[in-house]
Amino acid sequence: MNDEMLGRITAAAGEEPVEVTEFRGDTTVVLSPSALLRVAECMRSELSFDLIIDVLGVDMYRPDKRYEVVYVLYSISRKAYLQLKIRIDEEHPEVPSVTSIWPGANWHEREVYDMFGITFTGHPDLRRLYMPEEFEYHPLRKDFPLMGVPDSLPLPRR
């Protein structure tokens, strides 16, 4: 992360706070949800982070800002990885969708929605990816029991 990149990211974020951390060669930029789309657009068009590797959900299981969503980006021309991270509240687990910027995020966001119940506003097709449509829970949340909720997934009659 050089000064030029940092300058463009903070400019794109505007008033919103930007926190940059580096750990063993991995650069992470922590943003607030409202700045995500502007920074993402800047990443794609100005800083040539043209490839979205993954979108991850994390349940930190803490009272404040329980969930995190991490976007792992790669720039083919820079040969560099970068992570965008946002922290969100348990009450309103909502994040703007980045599918308009990286279409490849489509299924990744559906996976995070399925597993964590985080809604991606503006997503073109926000359905569950793995679990059946009628399933009511989000299995990767920390308060979900390992063996599931009894009778929540009906089996065919024997």
Added chain:
Amino acid sequence: MALEALQRDGFLTARLDDVISWARKNSLWPMPMGISCCAIEMMATASPRFDIARFGSEVMRFTPRQCDVMIVAGTVTYKMARVVRKIYDQMPDPKWVISMGACASSGGMFRSYSVVQGIDQFVPVDVFVAGCPPRPEALLHALMALQEKITKEGAIRPSARSAQITIPETVSGAPA
């Protein structure tokens, strides 16, 4: 002795029940329900080295309507269970099920919310095969065990098994 009788009289006598059972057990056409890695061993079983054709089961049919035995080879999730059941329902009677490997038999190492802990919860299983994955010899042994079972249960007399056979139903709209 039998050969002499055949040469002299031109016919043999046998119980019809035995003849039908004999025909059934030696032409068990499998439905290869290959869901995960066990399917690779199932393919090896069909290969010349192990040669499932020795038991009359070389005709792997990918349509359930021509099959006699469904070999469930792999991890069955709850989402997949309704598919497995639907294919089982589409098979004509008489039909049998081999549960191949630890996952299909008990969930295996996937002790998890998404994996059915044993397919006997939604289809009647005739033979379970242990192993992760089982060797082809183990699958052949299961097939031989099934052949023995078919011989014993008979074809005409009503057995305990035939009373168990349920009327096929649609899986999604199953009556409560």
